[in-house]
Amino acid sequence: MKYSVAQAIEILDRTPSVCTTLLSGLSDDWVMNNEGPETFSPFDVIGHLIHGEKTDWAARAKMILEFGNTKTFVPWDRFAQYEESNGKSLSQLLDEFARVRKENMDWFKSLRLTESDLDKTGIHPKLGEVTLRNLLSTWVVHDLTHIAQITRVMAKQYTENLGPWPEFFRILSF
Amino acid sequence: MKYSVAQAIEILDRTPSVCTTLLSGLSDDWVMNNEGPETFSPFDVIGHLIHGEKTDWAARAKMILEFGNTKTFVPWDRFAQYEESNGKSLSQLLDEFARVRKENMDWFKSLRLTESDLDKTGIHPKLGEVTLRNLLSTWVVHDLTHIAQITRVMAKQYTENLGPWPEFFRILSF
Numbered sequence: 017m018k019y020s021v022a023q024a025i026e027i028l029d030r031t032p033s034v035c036t037t038l039l040s041g042l043s044d045d046w047v048m049n050n051e052g053p054e055t056f057s058p059f060d061v062i063g064h065l066i067h068g069e070k071t072d073w074a075a076r077a078k079m080i081l082e083f084g085n086t087k088t089f090v091p092w093d094r095f096a097q098y099e100e101s102n103g104k105s106l107s108q109l110l111d112e113f114a115r116v117r118k119e120n121m122d123w124f125k126s127l128r129l130t131e132s133d134l135d136k137t138g139i140h141p142k143l144g145e146v147t148l149r150n151l152l153s154t155w156v157v158h159d160l161t162h163i164a165q166i167t168r169v170m171a172k173q174y175t176e177n178l179g180p181w182p183e184f185f186r187i188l189s190f
Numbered sequence: 191m192k193y194s195v196a197q198a199i200e201i202l203d204r205t206p207s208v209c210t211t212l213l214s215g216l217s218d219d220w221v222m223n224n225e226g227p228e229t230f231s232p233f234d235v236i237g238h239l240i241h242g243e244k245t246d247w248a249a250r251a252k253m254i255l256e257f258g259n260t261k262t263f264v265p266w267d268r269f270a271q272y273e274e275s276n277g278k279s280l281s282q283l284l285d286e287f288a289r290v291r292k293e294n295m296d297w298f299k300s301l302r303l304t305e306s307d308l309d310k311t312g313i314h315p316k317l318g319e320v321t322l323r324n325l326l327s328t329w330v331v332h333d334l335t336h337i338a339q340i341t342r343v344m345a346k347q348y349t350e351n352l353g354p355w356p357e358f359f360r361i362l363s364f
Contacts, residue, residue, distance in 0.1 A: 017219045017220075017347040017348060017350075017351075018350075019348065023217050023219060023220065026215070026217060027216075027220070027344070033211050034208065037204065037207050037208050038337075041200070046200065049191065140354075143353075143355065143357075144354065146353050146354065150353030153348045153351035153355075154352055156345075156348055157345045157349075157352060157355075157359060160344050160345035161345050161359055161361050161362070163212075163337070163341040167334040167337040167338040167341075168334070170201070170334050171330075171334035171335050171338070174191060174327045174330055174331050175331075176192075177327035178324055178327050179320050179324030180317040180320060181324060181327075183317075185335055187335045187364070188331075190361070190364060
């Protein structure tokens with residue numbers, strides 16, 4: 017499946033609604049537990065997605081379009097949400113994610129990118145040269161894999177209740 | 191996290207809406223591709239979830255409550271949906287899943303199960319003796335891990351566009 021702006025937008029536009037439908041109103045036991053030290057709870061993931069909207073995807077795309085390989089992306093602080101989400105409710109975070117994503121989507125749709133724009137390159141601090149197409153595809157995959165993570169983390173909370181069933185759920189040992 | 195009927199219902203009630211929010215109106219490229227031979231596309235997963243509602247979770251719970259260890263569960267046909275979903279649209283499947291899940295939830299909520307009901311046992315054709323608590327917990331975990339699967343399968347469709355980024359996404363090689 018080749019990258020297309022239209023098909024990417026199908027996913028990016030809906031991720032906040034997916035997160036809200038999945039998490040809104042759940043007990044803290046479902047949303048505040050994680051998979052162990054330095055792993056994310058569903059609550060942490062929403063903060064992480066907000067941080068990405070504010071500091072990463074749009075900022076990096078702008079850097080590629082304006083500066084190409086002459087500037088290096090600012091590294092993503094994967095743990096910024098531990099501080100930024102502090103004191104906020106999940107409901108507040110879900111609303112904030114929807115708002116910042118919407119702002120980025122309005123900007124992204126206004127770009128009307130061409131195939132040659134997608135070939136433009138920038139410098140990732142660890143991965144080196146990447147294209148705008150790589151970056152924008154990763155934005156989509158990052159959404160999808162974090163939804164996968166949220167549901168996997170939630171599923172793991174019930175492992176002790178499953179009796180002999182975990183052998184049918186390879187994903188629980190991921 | 192111990193099994194509780196109320197917390198299980200929080201998940202089971204919303205899974206059809208989560209699937210609809212996640213998949214409704216997407217391009218076929220997102221919903222009809224899978225991870226390789228004998229794996230499920232998102233379209234297949236919805237058919238599989240419908241089959242579970244019609245033949246597995248409620249039927250097995252009733253068997254435990256009525257017959258205990260004197261009957262063995264009917265094996266789940268993991269590939270039944272290849273035939274049953276044939277000719278249907280994803281939109282039809284999503285509506286059907288919502289309908290059959292709602293029926294089962296109405297029944298499930300009417301049971302008013304006690305802790306001693308949850309300790310009752312039945313016989314799984316491969317796993318042997320399981321409790322009603324095991325079965326009902328697996329119903330929840332099955333929902334969550336299939337949402338994880340759907341989003342992982344979708345994410346994998348974009349692997350070729352990511353340039354060097356897959357090394358940050360361990361889940362893409364699951």
